[in-house]
Amino acid sequence: MRQLVHYYRDFDSFTEWCDENSITNSERLLIEINYPNDDRKLLKILLTDLQSSFADATIVGMQSFASFTNHQVSDLNRDPIISIMEFDTSSISSMVLNLDKNYIKGECNDYKAEKHIIEKYLQADTEAVEILSSFNDCHTSSFINSLGEDFRHLKIFGGGSTGKSHNTNKSFVFHNNKIYDKAIILIFMHGENLTVELYQAFDWKPISKKKRITKTDDSTIFTMGDSPALDIYRKYFPNLDSDTSVFLQVPLYITKGNSSYTVHILNADLSNQSISTAQPLEENDIVQLSIGNYNAMMNRTQEIYNFLTKTPAQALWIGACISYEYGFRIPIKYYISNIKSNNHIFGYTTSQEYFNEENHPNTFHNHTFIMAAITESNNSYIELEEYKDENITPFEIANKNLYSIMHKTANELNRLTENLEIRVNQRTQELKTLNDELQIRIDDAVREVKRQTAIMNQQSRLASMGEILENIAHQWRQPLNAVSWVLQDIEIKAKLGNQAEIDIEAVAEKINNSIQFLSNTIEDFRRFVDKSDMAQTFNLKKTIESTKKLIDDTLTELNIKIELDCDEDINYKGFENDIKHVIMNLINNARDAFEENEIKNGIISIRVYHEKDELIIAVKDNAGGIPKKILKSIFEPYYTTKHKTKGTGLGLYMSKNLIEKVKGSLEVASILNGKTTFIITLPDEGAMPKKK
Structure with missing residues (x-):
């Protein structure tokens, strides 16, 4: 077996070269x-001539961004490089999976080859399969991995084509005299004496902060963390829109499990x-930017020198990821520098690399270097120049050191960042x-405040009820006395035998009037203590008058007069009894002040009116005012200047709470030795009719 490499210029020169090397038509030629x-x-012309x-x-063969010429890697060469393995x-046998036809099944990341079609090309002594592909899209990885899974007993190597415009989606492969835009070529190598050994290297290292994929659809990443996927690049490469080569220079580094x-x-x-990638990804995969580890x-x-020294080989096939072209071409040059003859230096710049190895589930890879050593003799080796460390120039040594420092610094920063994030999370x-x-x-x-408030509310209500009951008892004396007098009069006339003088209808009317008065008083009390959780519409004038009625007798005894200024048609939607309690508290406080200050002919003025977007209830008295030092504390719970038998100190506190509960306010203005005015302000949306 032998391998020869020709740098093509024209077919005549190629034919002459073939004659010089005794290369003739044979089915054993690749x-x-x-x-x-x-x-x-x-x-097409070249393929036709070769076919002939x-x-x-x-x-x-396939299109390639760069080629190996004279122990160099060049993207300037435009002429074909031809390798002949004899x-x-x-x-040798081969087949084309034209993916425009029905050679595949499944969808998205479940693309698979039709195994039974490929098996027809296998023989008992099949050793290896070389794969050349122009199927460079998001489904390629699952397709190639399925091939590797189905034929894991074979050595598999190869790669994807690359175009001169860096657009790998528009490159091509060819087989005999046909060119394919979307196809996979399988070259089967059969032979009992045939051996294929593979060397592969992956030297990209993460350098940026870790990001977690949060939204993806197969091979398209939409978000990482809370940010759009492209933000991972924009942070470092603001000119991304005009220069997408950064994706080749700085690929994504994925951590998935182990x-x-x-x-x-x-x-x-x-x-x-x-971002769309050549392999499907999942949410929660960890993503970082990466760069080639020049030192490694x-x-x-x-x-590689040791591999070629110890591995029998009569031919070599090389695949180097296109990302090596962006700053890492020099290492590739050194990889082939020790190979003496150009006849063993052949390969491609690849968009993806294919190789299988033990204990690795995938055959599809990115950003790797692969070398296949092919031989029919276990005693034949590639002739090499002696490897010497001094062959590496000071420039390469400086680059190695620089990249070593960069990667170590990046690792330290990433560790510090991760530790900081852990501490922040903790x-x-x-x-x-x-x-x-x-x-x-x-x-x-x-909850405790609410409980205490409920208790204070209850205490305030009980105090108000006590005062009302005292008033009711006072009001009941007169009708009860009237009933008692009528009954005594009937009893006396009956004992004297003057039953005829008893006017039953008149007596019944008097008793009924007294009972009706008692009933009305009880009904007023019931309405006062009745508590509804639903807001209802009520007439403000009637509400204030019914409240006044409950304490009229005590006010009359003290010669206190209430003047009410309220239109008949002012209705309000709210909690009527809360308004009653507040009005009652303010009237009672004024009454107590009149009594304490011994003021006669007291006047309590209640005025209801609209002002801007609010409804105002002003309660004013001339009971002598409130001292300034007391004024600031009167709304505090349990604050009172009265004797404990006359007040709990909760009246004004609860009144303020009841008004604020409906988004209103209760304020006070007072002049010492003068008048005190309490202003109740209610939101006007509850008032009817609206102010015009």
């Missing part, structure tokens, strides 16, 4: 072409700031716990 050009017409001269050979005892890898970015949608890459030079959790405990205490305190 002719493979690196085509670093977009010109399909020239390619080597009708029995297998002719395959097998002695092994055989495995880590990079993904090739196929497209970025600037309209919704999403350069150290691979020794590894502190946040501690604060949350404290906040929860504080909230519990606040809730308990609020």
Whole structure:
């Protein structure tokens, strides 16, 4: 077996080269072409010429961004590079999976090859499968991984095509004399003596803060954390819209469970700031930006030298990810620098790399370097130049050191960031716990305040009820005395035998009038203490008059007069009894002040009117005013200047609460030795009719 590499210029020169090297048509020939050009017409001519001269050979290849020429890696070369592997005892077969046809099943990340179709090409001595693909979209990974799963007993190697415009979606592969935009070519290598060994390297390391994918759809990432997916790049690359090559230079590094890898970015949608990748991702996957580890890459030079020294090989196939072209071409040059002959340096710049290995579930990879060593003889090795450390120049050593410092610094910063985030999360959790405990205490305190308020409210109502009952008892004396006098008169006349003088109808009317008075008094009391949870519409004038009626007798005894100025048609939707309690408290306080200050002919003036968007109830008295030092405390609970038998100190406190409950206010203005005015302000939306 042998491998020869030709730098193509024209077909005549190629034919002459073939003659010089005794290369003739044979079914044991594998002719493979690196085509670093977009010109399909020239390619078609070349393929036709090759097909004519080597009708029995297998002719395959794909477009490549760069090529290997004279121990260098160049993207300036536009001429095809042709590798010819001539097998002695092994055989070659190939097939094309034209993905425009029905060679696949499933959808999205469940793309799979039709296994039974591929199995027809396998033989008992099939050793390896080379894969060349122009199927470079988000479904490729699942498709290639399914191939690797179905044929894991074979050595699999290969890669995806790359175009000169960096747009891998528009590159192509070719088989014999046909060119395919969306196809996978499988080259089967059969032979009892055939051996294929693989070397692969992955040297991209994370450098940015970790982000968690929060919204994705198969291979499209919409958000990371709370931000659009593209923000992970925009932070460092503000000119992203005009230069998308950054996706090749700085790929995404994915951590999924215990495995880590990079993904090739196929497209970025600037309209919704999403990123489409060559592999499907899931929510909660961890994402970071990554960059090539130059130091690790350069150290691979020794590894590859050792691999070629110990591994039998008569031919080599190389696949180097296109991302190596962005700052990491020098390590690739060193990888091939120890190979003596150009005849063993052939391969492609790839958009994706395919290889299988033990204990690894995937065959599809991104951002890797792969080398396949192919031989029919276990005693044959690639001829190498002796490896020497001094071959590495000071420039490369400086680059190694620089990248080493950069990666170590990035790792330290990431560790510090992670530790800081852990501490912040711990502190946040501690604060949350404290906040929860504080909230519990606040809730308990609020419940206690509500309980105390309810108690004070009840005490205030009971105090008001006590005063009302005292008034009722006073009011009942006269009708009860009247009934008693009537009954005594009847009894005396009956004993004297003057029954005829008893006017039953007149007696019944007098007793009935007294009973009706008692009943009305009880009804007024019932309405006063009745408590409804539903707001109702009531007439303010009638409400104030019914409240006044309950304490009229005590006011009359003290010669206190109430003057009411309220239109007949002012209705209000609210809690009537709350208004009654407030009015009652204010009247009682004024009455007590008149009595305490020994003021005769007291006047309590109650005026109801509209002002702006509010309804005002002003209660004014001439009971001598309130001292300034007392004025600021009168609305506090349990504050009173009265004897304990006359007041609880809750009346004004509860009155203020009742008014504020309906978003109103209760305020006081007082002049010492003069007048005191309490102003009740209620929201006007409850008042009817509206102020015009």
